[in-house]
Amino acid sequence: MSVPSVVAAPTSSIESAKQLAAWTAVDKHVFPNHQVIGIGSGSTVPYVVERILAQGPEVNKDRVFIPTGFQSKELIVEAKLRLGDADQYPRIDVTIDGADEVDKDLNSIKGGGACQLREKVLAEAADTWVIVADYRKNSQVLGTNWKQGIPIEVVPFAYAQVLRGLATLGSPAPKLRMAKMKAGPIVSDNGNFIIDAPFPEEQMKDPLTLLTRIKLLTGVVEVGLFCNMAKAVYFGNEDGTVTAK
Numbered sequence: 001m002s003v004p005s006v007v008a009a010p011t012s013s014i015e016s017a018k019q020l021a022a023w024t025a026v027d028k029h030v031f032p033n034h035q036v037i038g039i040g041s042g043s044t045v046p047y048v049v050e051r052i053l054a055q056g057p058e059v060n061k062d063r064v065f066i067p068t069g070f071q072s073k074e075l076i077v078e079a080k081l082r083l084g085d086a087d088q089y090p091r092i093d094v095t096i097d098g099a100d101e102v103d104k105d106l107n108s109i110k111g112g113g114a115c116q117l118r119e120k121v122l123a124e125a126a127d128t129w130v131i132v133a134d135y136r137k138n139s140q141v142l143g144t145n146w147k148q149g150i151p152i153e154v155v156p157f158a159y160a161q162v163l164r165g166l167a168t169l170g171s172p173a174p175k176l177r178m179a180k181m182k183a184g185p186i187v188s189d190n191g192n193f194i195i196d197a198p199f200p201e202e203q204m205k206d207p208l209t210l211l212t213r214i215k216l217l218t219g220v221v222e223v224g225l226f227c228n229m230a231k232a233v234y235f236g237n238e239d240g241t242v243t244a245k
């Protein structure tokens with residue numbers, strides 16, 4: 001049986017850095033006895049699937065792969081791997097996902113691709129949750145590199161009220177995420193809107209408190225702050241090395 005190819009060879013140092021992080025995470029955390037594997041979203045994750053495929057058809061034939069959204073579902077299908085869903089598999093052996101930024105304590109911002117709700121479900125379901133990213137995502141305090149704010153999934157009916165609530169919590173400029181050419185709001189895989197809410201550095205230094213406050217706003221479905229969840233983070237560097245946190 002030939003192994004399908006799901007990603008082209010990297011053509012830039014950033015792509016090589018993503019591939020390096022992804023391959024390292026798979027080599028260190030995806031074992032032959034792992035049967036249920038969560039596959040995250042974004043441009044780094046195809047390299048995760050590439051490396052899992054390299055473990056061979058024999059080990060992959062009995063595994064089931066759970067996606068965090070439409071993109072990773074397509075990826076799993078294209079790779080000819082067995083697709084499952086979170087409601088069938090509430091316990092996952094290992095989930096590997098990307099991130100928009102990761103701080104010194106392994107807290108992260110996620111949801112640049114609007115998938116944070118399903119990503120958090122698969123992170124919580126996993127015995128081991130691992131982040132893979134290129135070096136640009138590595139920082140001390142969240143919000144240092146990722147400037148567009150915390151992605152927040154909201155029920156469409158409540159978005160204007162949540163915008164007001166976020167301003168009250170201290171966000172200077174929360175914005176409803178719009179499609180290109182302002183064609184309308186971005187809609188998540190769950191039929192909801194996304195708000196991007198930047199917060200001052202002082203508040204970003206305590207992401208758990210911020211997460212708790214935002215989550216209490218009526219109409220908020222999930223917040224793209226992932227606190228105290230990651231077991232390990234791998235950043236690929238331009239010089240071919242990997243930084244592990």
Ligand code: 5RP
Nearest residue numbers: 042043044098111112113115
């Ligand atoms: C999607 C996400 C992604 O994991 C995050 O945006 C990272 O993507 P990339 O690997 O393309 O940098 O959270 O909601």
